[in-house]
Amino acid sequence: MNFSYGFVVILFLFFCSFAQKFSIIKKGNSIEITKGAIRGSVAWGSYENTVNSTGWGVLNIHTNKKYSPEEQAFAAGYIESYLTHQWIWIYWQNYLKNEYKHGIKKNIRRFMSLQFNFWRKHIKNNDNDDMYWKNQKLIFEQFRGLWNGYKKFGKEPMTLEELYFLNSVGDLPTITDKFEKIHSENSMLDLQDKNPDELYHECSAYIKYNNKSNDIIFSHNTWRPYYAMLRIYKHYFFPWTKNAQPMSFASSPGLIHSKDDFYLLSNSQQKRFGVMETTNSFFLKKLNERITPNSLLSWQRILVSMYFGQTPKEITKTIGQFNSGTYNNQWMIINLNSIEKNAQRKKNILYIGEQMPGKYIVKDVTSILINQTYWASYNIPYIKEIFESSGYLKKMELGKKEYNYTGSSRALIFTRDGARIHSIDDVKKLMTMNHYKTDPISNKPRNQIAARYDLEIDSDYKFPFGAVDCKIGAASLKYKTLAYCGPTHEGGLPPFNWELFPSIQHWGTPRVYNFDWVKMNPSL
Numbered sequence: 001m002n003f004s005y006g007f008v009v010i011l012f013l014f015f016c017s018f019a020q021k022f023s024i025i026k027k028g029n030s031i032e033i034t035k036g037a038i039r040g041s042v043a044w045g046s047y048e049n050t051v052n053s054t055g056w057g058v059l060n061i062h063t064n065k066k067y068s069p070e071e072q073a074f075a076a077g078y079i080e081s082y083l084t085h086q087w088i089w090i091y092w093q094n095y096l097k098n099e100y101k102h103g104i105k106k107n108i109r110r111f112m113s114l115q116f117n118f119w120r121k122h123i124k125n126n127d128n129d130d131m132y133w134k135n136q137k138l139i140f141e142q143f144r145g146l147w148n149g150y151k152k153f154g155k156e157p158m159t160l161e162e163l164y165f166l167n168s169v170g171d172l173p174t175i176t177d178k179f180e181k182i183h184s185e186n187s188m189l190d191l192q193d194k195n196p197d198e199l200y201h202e203c204s205a206y207i208k209y210n211n212k213s214n215d216i217i218f219s220h221n222t223w224r225p226y227y228a229m230l231r232i233y234k235h236y237f238f239p240w241t242k243n244a245q246p247m248s249f250a251s252s253p254g255l256i257h258s259k260d261d262f263y264l265l266s267n268s269q270q271k272r273f274g275v276m277e278t279t280n281s282f283f284l285k286k287l288n289e290r291i292t293p294n295s296l297l298s299w300q301r302i303l304v305s306m307y308f309g310q311t312p313k314e315i316t317k318t319i320g321q322f323n324s325g326t327y328n329n330q331w332m333i334i335n336l337n338s339i340e341k342n343a344q345r346k347k348n349i350l351y352i353g354e355q356m357p358g359k360y361i362v363k364d365v366t367s368i369l370i371n372q373t374y375w376a377s378y379n380i381p382y383i384k385e386i387f388e389s390s391g392y393l394k395k396m397e398l399g400k401k402e403y404n405y406t407g408s409s410r411a412l413i414f415t416r417d418g419a420r421i422h423s424i425d426d427v428k429k430l431m432t433m434n435h436y437k438t439d440p441i442s443n444k445p446r447n448q449i450a451a452r453y454d455l456e457i458d459s460d461y462k463f464p465f466g467a468v469d470c471k472i473g474a475a476s477l478k479y480k481t482l483a484y485c486g487p488t489h490e491g492g493l494p495p496f497n498w499e500l501f502p503s504i505q506h507w508g509t510p511r512v513y514n515f516d517w518v519k520m521n522p523s524l
Contacts, residue, residue: 019048019058022082024075026067031075033082042067043075046523047083047232051508055231055469055485055515059083060523062237069240073141074148076238077256081149084232087253089156090508091230092166097505098227099172101184104165111175114293115324116164119300132321135304136296138240142256143167166254171297171326178288186504188225191463198402203260203278204410204449204467205377206431207334207350209369210422214340216349217424217474218274218332219431221450222260226464226496227506228252229513231485235522243308245271248481248522250471257299261329262471265306266336266479273312274334274473275302278377282328282356283391290357295324302331311335316351316362325357328390330377336475346370354386361386376414380405402447409447416441424474424482428517431470432488450488454496464501481520486513 023041024031037044045061061080063072081088096104123140126133147163165172173189184190192198202224208217236247245265249258261277301319309315312333319331331353335342342348349366361383369375380403381387387405395403402408406415413433421430434448436455442448445455450467470484489495495514498506 019046021046022079024079026071031078033079040064042071043079045079045083052510054518055510055513056483056518057087057232058520059232059234061235063240065239069138070141072238072240073138074145076236077142077145078149080256081146082153084253085150085154087230087232087508088150088166089154089158091253092158092162094227094230094505094507095166095169098186098225099184105180107179108176109161111293112161112165112168115295115297118294119296132304135241135308136300138307139300139303146254146256163254167256167299168297170259170299171324174291174326174328178291186225186227188465191465195460198446198461203379204431205276205278205332206414206418206427207332207369207375208421208427209343209373211343211373213476214343215474215476216334216336216339217427217472218276218334219427219470219472220260220262220276221431221467221470222250223451223467224465226454226468226487227504227509229468229486229509231469233483233520241308243310246522247306248520250469250483257303260469261302263306264473264481272336272475273315274336275306275315276332277329278379280328280330280354280356280379280381280386280390283395287325287357291325296322297324298327298329312348312351313364316353319353320355320360320362323355323360328355328357330354330381332375332377339475342366343370350375352382354381354383356386356390359386359389372419374418376418378408378410378414380408380411409442410449412441413439413449424472427472429490431472432484432490434488434493435491452487452493454487454500455493464496464504479522482517483520484517485515489514
């Protein structure tokens with residue numbers, strides 16, 4: 001890195017907070033960027049850099065349905081790179097330094113190359129005009145536009161392979177663990193290896209059904225290493241098929257999806273869905289044999305399911321097609337339509353899909369949501385077959401409490417508090433909760449709803465890792481979401497300060513995370 005240039009870029013990103021609109025104009029076979037939202041342009045958008053005041057940047061991108069779906073998709077990726085290319089490079093540098101200090105090994109790169117070719121080949125050879133692969137082509141075009149935009153506007157070198165790796169940050173840990181047993185000391189995989197009885201996974205999720213107001217509230221906090229706290233809240237308006245829905249989601253630079261997997265899909269009051277996930281794992285090494293490059297990565301499967309699925313059941317089932325066995329999750333698809341009617345029938349409000357290598361199972365769990373008034377998710381499979389086949393049962397039988405679906409710390413906290421809260425403000429408190437000093441269920445800051453490993457006293461666990469945000473959506477909020485950035489500082493906890501971990505590269509992130517809730521309202 002040219003230090004002087006990188007330092008100037010970071011200062012620019014911190015203090016440049018205005019949101020100016022730009023458009024992509026098509027001229028013959030070429031495109032160009034121009035200022036303003038121009039009528040007739042292929043795409044237009046804006047980026048507001050409020051990272052230093054709220055923790056979030058905000059990105060809005062629209063495409064024009066008068067152009068072909070492929071033109072819209074390419075333009076969407078292209079303008080995103082134009083608006084955020086500085087952030088993309090910085091985020092990649094932080095990731096590479098902390099996860100792959102000595103570079104990404106040849107066998108991992110080969111796996112990813114084979115998988116990329118599988119994706120591209122099936123898109124190109126879609127002779128039967130299969131709708132699934134037609135839709136995958138639009139995701140491919142959006143990624144291709146992102147790459148071409150970065151080539152054009154990026155000031156620092158970055159390869160196509162690197163941008164593909166960046167979009168695949170959710171899948172890479174599983175692929176890396178398949179091949180490599182030695183990881184960088186700041187890697188989440190290294191933390192897992194050093195403490196094999198800990199769940200270094202990602203996320204707590206909670207869904208509340210308020211039967212008095214017929215409101216559905218859904219919330220999610222992402223767990224990850226703190227170096228990755230470069231956050232962008234994105235709003236996509238892509239009318240490239242009749243089923244595509246405007247999408248708002250928490251994301252990171254360079255990702256055309258939400259690595260957190262918290263989405264609100266909403267094109268009218270008649271058609272709105274929430275999408276969340278929490279990560280599961282597997283502990284039987286033989287399952288690595290089922291992880292093959294002849295598959296689709298999680299972000300490719302989730303995007304195609306959401307862009308074009310018309311019902312919660314259809315979205316959930318589509319996620320499981322071409323299962324890669326990487327980034328294994330419990331997916332939750334929440335139906336925000338006809339709530340009262342579906343609640344009476346106790347079906348069609350909440351579907352879950354649980355994935356492991358070689359297996360994906362879908363289940364309607366609306367009856368549980370209605371009967372106990374909430375659903376909670378915390379990195380342990382609910383479906384018995386997935387729980388047992390992944391190795392959680394074996395861990396539990398060895399006395400490992402935190403692998404117990406009903407007996408882990410978060411399970412017990414959700415059981416105690418889940419049914420007695422009702423409002424959005426209640427959900428805010430629950431999902432930023434870390435009462436390790438006073439909670440009789442767990443006195444460890446890592447075993448709370450919003451984990452903070454950085455507050456651990458034991459040096460074996462103390463590390464800047466844990467819940468890095470919180471997001472809330474609700475039927476009553478319509479198109480809006482609420483977002484909180486940074487490790488929780490509620491209940492008197494100290495705001496996270498990077499001065500405590502100076503050796504970890506975290507370019508571009510705020511020094512102190514002392515932010516409050518903000519309302520994310522898509523710019524129509």
